[in-house]
Amino acid sequence: xxxxxxxxxxxxxxxxxxxxxxxxxxxxxxxxxxxxxxxxxxxxxxxxxxxxxxxxxxxxxxxxxxxxxxxxxxxxx
Numbered sequence: 001x002x003x004x005x006x007x008x009x010x011x012x013x014x015x016x017x018x019x020x021x022x023x024x025x026x027x028x029x030x031x032x033x034x035x036x037x038x039x040x041x042x043x044x045x046x047x048x049x050x051x052x053x054x055x056x057x058x059x060x061x062x063x064x065x066x067x068x069x070x071x072x073x074x075x076x077x
Contacts, residue, residue: 009062013057023056035058
């Protein structure tokens with residue numbers, strides 16, 4: 001019997017509307033915590049999370065039962 005293993009790593013950039021610098025140091029940890037929780041809800045392993053005041057970079061392992069669109073909709077929604 002054959003078994004397949006799927007590992008799809010995604011590097012996504014989450015931009016702030018109009019690229020305004022609104023992710024201030026005071027709220028940065030709260031924003032990162034929220035994003036981690038949303039990836040956890042999707043059963044996606046979040047490998048790295050970082051960014052600047054106007055965008056965030058994430059690298060995550062895609063859950064094989066979900067599409068990239070579904071995951072990003074959950075995280076950004």
